Amino acid sequence: MAKEKVLITGGAGYLGSVAAEHLLDEGHTVTCLDNLMYRQPSLLHLAHRGGFEFVYGDARDEEVLKSLVPKHDVILPLAAIVGEGACNARQFEAKSTNTDAVVLINGLRSASQKLIMPMTNSGYGTTTGDILCTEETPLNPISLYGQTKVDAERAILEGDKKGLTLRLATVFGVSPRMRTDLLVNSFVLKAMTDRYLAIFEGNFMRNYVHIRDVARAFDHCIRNFESMEGTYNLGLDEANMSKLDLAKRVAQFVPGTVIREDYEGKDPDKRNYIVSNEKIKRTGFKFEHSLDEGIIELMKAYKILLKLEGTRNN
Numbered sequence: 001m002a003k004e005k006v007l008i009t010g011g012a013g014y015l016g017s018v019a020a021e022h023l024l025d026e027g028h029t030v031t032c033l034d035n036l037m038y039r040q041p042s043l044l045h046l047a048h049r050g051g052f053e054f055v056y057g058d059a060r061d062e063e064v065l066k067s068l069v070p071k072h073d074v075i076l077p078l079a080a081i082v083g084e085g086a087c088n089a090r091q092f093e094a095k096s097t098n099t100d101a102v103v104l105i106n107g108l109r110s111a112s113q114k115l116i117m118p119m120t121n122s123g124y125g126t127t128t129g130d131i132l133c134t135e136e137t138p139l140n141p142i143s144l145y146g147q148t149k150v151d152a153e154r155a156i157l158e159g160d161k162k163g164l165t166l167r168l169a170t171v172f173g174v175s176p177r178m179r180t181d182l183l184v185n186s187f188v189l190k191a192m193t194d195r196y197l198a199i200f201e202g203n204f205m206r207n208y209v210h211i212r213d214v215a216r217a218f219d220h221c222i223r224n225f226e227s228m229e230g231t232y233n234l235g236l237d238e239a240n241m242s243k244l245d246l247a248k249r250v251a252q253f254v255p256g257t258v259i260r261e262d263y264e265g266k267d268p269d270k271r272n273y274i275v276s277n278e279k280i281k282r283t284g285f286k287f288e289h290s291l292d293e294g295i296i297e298l299m300k301a302y303k304i305l306l307k308l309e310g311t312r313n314n
Contacts (some may be wrong), residue, residue: 003051003183004114004222007072009033009059009101010079013099015118015214017176022279024049028222033057033068033076034079042177060101060266065108074114074222077102080149083181087145098148100156103155106163116221118214119153121207121233122146123167124273129271134276135167135231142271157230164221164228166214169235169275173211173292174301184208184291187247188298191254197259202244206274207235220285239291240274253295 006023009015011032020030020043029051032043035058046052057064059079069075081087082100087094102117103118109115124133125140141147156163172184183206190197217234241249244261251257 004073005071006030006074006076006222007033007068008078009105010077011054012036012040012177013078013080014175014177014179015171015211016076016078018173018211019078019215020052021046022212023219023222024051026219027094028074028219031068031072033054033059033064034308035059038177040177041174045176055146060096060104062104065101065105069105069108069113070110072113072297074116074285075109075115076218077105077115077117078310079150082145084143084145087143087148091144094144094148098145099151099155102277106156106159106161109161110159113214114222114225115156115161116218116225117152117156117163117165119165119167119231120146120149121167121169121235121273121275122271123150123153124275125271131273132276133233133273135233135279148182153231159264162190162229164225165231166217166234166280167231167275168214169207169209169239171195171211171214172208172291172298174191174288174297178301178305180276183243184246184250184294185298187250188254188295189302191250192299192302195254195256195258197247197251197257199244199247199259202247202261203242205240205242205274206246206271207233207277208241208246208291209235209287210291211292213289216288217280217285220283224283228283232283232308233275233277235268235275235277236291237277238285238289248292250295253299255293 012034031053033055057191081094123139123141153165
């Protein structure tokens with residue numbers, strides 16, 4: 001397959017910095033657009049790559065997008081305000097970045113350009129954990145974050161140009177732009193630092209996926225764009241599990257970790273679902289990275305990060 005020219009908005013983010021490296025490794029050229037709002041140096045390791053370019057700018061800036069979109073074969077709109085708390089605190093930015101910027105890109109691209117957007121399976125909302133959610137399951141977002149992503153997906157899928165969306169499970173794993181708030185990443189960090197995990201409503205179900213499998217899925221969609229259609233759940237079937245079971249799995253790798261279920265406390269995040277990932281597997285995609293592998297990887301990374309943090313505090 002010929003190399004594709006890929007534009008990633010939010011390319012310096014948690015997912016973007018990993019996806020950019022993977023796509024370069026697969027032979028594509030990659031341009032990352034990012035406003036570096038967190039002052040993250042997460043793309044420095046790509047500066048030596050001949051197929052890599054960085055553009056400083058905002059993914060909502062129409063003039064910037066007009067200059068960039070026509071030059072690329074593939075657009076991955078990853079720029080987003082992520083998570084319930086961040087979206088509630090910055091509601092205008094959440095809607096304008098998560099929804100409006102994607103709609104703008106979709107309007108600027110031609111029908112021959114590939115658009116692949118990461119959605120979130122949090123759009124399934126409070127669906128009972130006893131129901132296997134497929135791509136046909138009605139969406140019921142319970143947060144502003146979920147709603148903005150659902151609105152963006154709808155704009156793509158109901159438009160007159162073909163686009164693909166990936167409903168991502170909760171992502172875990174190490175990235176140059178590290179996030180410790182994601183559930184697996186957070187549990188591993190708390191286990192290593194506190195040897196203690198407090199679990200609220202531990203029966204609530206989630207699905208999980210390794211960040212490198214997400215990057216691989218982007219490449220899979222690029223290479224199989226013509227034969228794929230609509231939206232795809234993306235998560236590990238064996239990682240459809242409750243929060244309590246996730247905590248127990250993490251504790252297996254961090255000896256001495258005490259798990260306490262709090263039966264009186266309430267988790268403000270009421271999402272509860274299990275997800276079928278059969279549709280994307282039928283396209284030939286195979287997951288390569290397990291939950292256990294991710295936990296071990298995170299432990300290695302936190303040994304470094306925690307030592308650096310301790311050095312800065314001394």
